[in-house]
Amino acid sequence: MRVTRTLWRQHIGWTFKKHWKVQRHRVPLATGADLVLSQMNIPVVPAEDIVAPSPMRKELKFVGLEDKPLPWDEFHPLYHKQECHMYGNHSVLLKGLDQAKVLTNTVELEQGLPAALPRVTASARHHHLVNNLIMSSLVLDAEQKKLPKLKDPERPAFNFPREYGITDVRGTRLLTYRLIQLCGSISGSPRPVVNHTPVKVTLDRGGSLVQLGMRADQLLVAKTPLSALVDQYSASGMELPSLGQAHFTVSLETDHFYQDSDIYPTGSWAPHTLVLHGNQSEVYNLYETPVTEQQWLGRSLVNLFTVAAAYARAQYGAGVEDLPHPLCVQCCHTDGRLFHFVVLQLNTLGVGTELRNILWSQPRVALFDTCSYKDGQPVLTGYNSDVLDMLLSLYTHSITS
Amino acid sequence: MSIFFRALLITDVSSNQLLKYVCNSAYSSVRFKCRDVNVPKPGGGRSFRRIVNFPEKYTVKPLSVTNLAGRDPVSGRVVAKGIGGGIKHKYHWIDWIRDGPKEGPPILEEVIEVLSDGCRTADVALVAVGKKLKYILATENMKPGDILKTSRYIPRIPVRANEGDAYPLGALQIGTKVHCIEKYEGTGGLYVHAAGTYGTILRHVGTNVIVQLPSKQEFSFPQECVATVGRLSNILHGSTPIGSAQKNRELGNRPRSGLWQRKTGRHGRKIRPLPPLRVLGSPPPKPLSPISLTLDI
Numbered sequence: 001m002r003v004t005r006t007l008w009r010q011h012i013g014w015t016f017k018k019h020w021k022v023q024r025h026r027v028p029l030a031t032g033a034d035l036v037l038s039q040m041n042i043p044v045v046p047a048e049d050i051v052a053p054s055p056m057r058k059e060l061k062f063v064g065l066e067d068k069p070l071p072w073d074e075f076h077p078l079y080h081k082q083e084c085h086m087y088g089n090h091s092v093l094l095k096g097l098d099q100a101k102v103l104t105n106t107v108e109l110e111q112g113l114p115a116a117l118p119r120v121t122a123s124a125r126h127h128h129l130v131n132n133l134i135m136s137s138l139v140l141d142a143e144q145k146k147l148p149k150l151k152d153p154e155r156p157a158f159n160f161p162r163e164y165g166i167t168d169v170r171g172t173r174l175l176t177y178r179l180i181q182l183c184g185s186i187s188g189s190p191r192p193v194v195n196h197t198p199v200k201v202t203l204d205r206g207g208s209l210v211q212l213g214m215r216a217d218q219l220l221v222a223k224t225p226l227s228a229l230v231d232q233y234s235a236s237g238m239e240l241p242s243l244g245q246a247h248f249t250v251s252l253e254t255d256h257f258y259q260d261s262d263i264y265p266t267g268s269w270a271p272h273t274l275v276l277h278g279n280q281s282e283v284y285n286l287y288e289t290p291v292t293e294q295q296w297l298g299r300s301l302v303n304l305f306t307v308a309a310a311y312a313r314a315q316y317g318a319g320v321e322d323l324p325h326p327l328c329v330q331c332c333h334t335d336g337r338l339f340h341f342v343v344l345q346l347n348t349l350g351v352g353t354e355l356r357n358i359l360w361s362q363p364r365v366a367l368f369d370t371c372s373y374k375d376g377q378p379v380l381t382g383y384n385s386d387v388l389d390m391l392l393s394l395y396t397h398s399i400t401s
Numbered sequence: 402m403s404i405f406f407r408a409l410l411i412t413d414v415s416s417n418q419l420l421k422y423v424c425n426s427a428y429s430s431v432r433f434k435c436r437d438v439n440v441p442k443p444g445g446g447r448s449f450r451r452i453v454n455f456p457e458k459y460t461v462k463p464l465s466v467t468n469l470a471g472r473d474p475v476s477g478r479v480v481a482k483g484i485g486g487g488i489k490h491k492y493h494w495i496d497w498i499r500d501g502p503k504e505g506p507p508i509l510e511e512v513i514e515v516l517s518d519g520c521r522t523a524d525v526a527l528v529a530v531g532k533k534l535k536y537i538l539a540t541e542n543m544k545p546g547d548i549l550k551t552s553r554y555i556p557r558i559p560v561r562a563n564e565g566d567a568y569p570l571g572a573l574q575i576g577t578k579v580h581c582i583e584k585y586e587g588t589g590g591l592y593v594h595a596a597g598t599y600g601t602i603l604r605h606v607g608t609n610v611i612v613q614l615p616s617k618q619e620f621s622f623p624q625e626c627v628a629t630v631g632r633l634s635n636i637l638h639g640s641t642p643i644g645s646a647q648k649n650r651e652l653g654n655r656p657r658s659g660l661w662q663r664k665t666g667r668h669g670r671k672i673r674p675l676p677p678l679r680v681l682g683s684p685p686p687k688p689l690s691p692i693s694l695t696l697d698i
Binding site: 020021024025026027028029030094156157208244245246247249250251286287288289 | 437460461462463488491509510511513514516519527529530531532533534548651686688689690691692693694695696
């Protein structure tokens with residue numbers, strides 16, 4: 001057997017190529033010279049910087065071409081040295097309602113909605129209308145869009161047929177718009193509503209900067225704010241919940257790029273009731289596990305606090321802490337089936353004071369059990385009439401104003 | 402010269418260049434050009450199953466991965482056969498460094514949730530401490546609400562550690578089950594990551610601690626190296642057969658070919674002595690990166 005190939009003279013170039021292929025990769029020897037030089041305070045720079053300095057590029061301006069976006073570094077106009085904890089539309093708090101209470105300096109005096117809230121009962125005709133509007137919003141609407149992929153955790157390789165239908169965003173929007181319109185008709189004096197408007201407030205919470213930003217899906221407004229339900233000092237000094245080893249800003253994303261400004265959309269018009277959508281496709285945990293019940297409740301409080309704080313800042317100035325007059329705001333937080341009714345009395349925007357904000361909240365209630373097609377027919381089961389009554393009670397609260 | 406080439410010659414300069422290319426290509430065909438492709442050998446701690454797209458800053462958001470199907474991502478050549486397909490899982494970025502105070506009481510951390518991660522065999526635990534959320538490897542009995550202790554302090558008397566606590570090896574008693582052991586101080590847990598495994602602290606020798614790893618090999622670590630106490634979760638993983646060919650495909654392994662016959666064990670197994678004790682000291686200096694020279698001819 002021939003061990004090596006005979007290399008003819010004319011193939012010497014091939015040999016060089018092969019040799020160069022191996023020899024071109026060199027590992028430099030670590031002589032330790034840079035260490036010695038640095039000990040002698042002699043600066044060490046890469047040789048490429050001296051031998052081949054980077055060419056100066058001249059920026060040319062062309063008509064019709066957009067400027068390059070600014071790099072996201074410390075020279076960016078939105079850059080701040082202090083990082084800000086950002087709460088957005090998709091955010092939920094790790095510890096749910098307890099964390100929301102600590103973040104907003106809020107306590108609960110009693111379970112359920114306030115006793116001072118006047119109760120209103122709708123008639124059977126109105127409940128029949130609600131039945132119809134649930135069906136028309138969640139089943140009979142003409143939208144046909146791709147719904148989220150279905151996955152079975154037990155069989156992760158199984159691909160289910162892709163479903164089309166009404167997305168949760170549209171279903172919830174249609175339902176709440178129609179419910180609010182119905183409440184306006186029942187009450188006889190419809191309230192002004194602002195739809196789909198941004199609200200933002202940036203607060204210093206014990207040295208940590210927190211920016212609460214949200215989209216108010218429907219904001220019912222009034223000329224004068226709701227009057228205080230209890231004395232503002234009735235909850236002073238009450239203890240806030242313990243969060244264990246976690247800080248109250250845990251699970252909020254941080255950023256150095258933000259606008260340190262507040263947004264309240266309706267000027268001098270006071271917030272009356274916030275209708276907030278909590279769709280599962282929009283709201284999620286950063287670590288991608290399902291949002292828990294406590295986290296939904298916490299989201300109601302933080303969003304309601306954001307609206308109240310933005311109005312208070314707009315009225316009393318950015319430096320206000322303890323409000324001269326307490327401010328009462330209501331909220332209806334829904335995912336299209338479950339409704340959470342909350343009332344908040346805002347007494348202070350500070351965290352270090354004895355004064356506390358006061359929350360009234362009741363567990364989430366279902367408007368219905370199921371609402372879907374069954375055997376080719378639209379079916380609504382388990383309709384709960386309490387939801388309309390409670391929504392109507394909030395809507396008609398202090399209606400004369 | 403054909404009419405076509407003549408027409409090109411009289412048009413413009415770019416046509417001249419095109420002609421030059423066409424003429425040259427007749428002499429040196431691309432087909433016989435030698436491409437300098439460096440295909441790595443399998444092994445050396447590199448995985449050719451997937452690469453994880455890590456962001457700059459640590460996050461608990463599950464990360465997207467790029468499956469490689471056994472290919473080297475640089476050259477694109479197949480390095481490891483038998484890998485490909487399977488269910489694509491997101492990657493949970495584990496914070497390997499359990500950093501605690503060198504003096505004083507330990508840091509307390511709270512377990513929020515225990516999750517299963519498709520990219521590794523052991524479960525991962527979501528842990529909250531202060532403003533930070535992070536993932537660590539879950540131990541056998543870890544559950545939400547557990548409080549974990551983390552410290553780098555070595556007391557005179559060994560600590561009474563619970564499952565999931567992280568202490569230096571020098572602070573733990575002989576016989577303690579540990580995992581996620583640091584190779585060098587402060588570099589993060591490296592040894593013992595697989596489901597249901599654990600190392601055992603055998604003895605203290607001077608300032609070193611000797612630990613028997615799941616391979617039965619003994620390692621001598623500096624006593625400052627931090628390890629997590631307990632056995633890793635999903636203990637049934639090692640004794641659970643894959644079960645079916647389809648399940649093996651779901652795991653991302655391609656079918657094997659050829660007649661495979663189980664060895665009978667007729668003459669018993671060859672008993673080899675374990676490798677000698679491996680002593681780990683300070684980390685070796687980082688080698689300089691190679692320079693690739695080019696011939697610009």
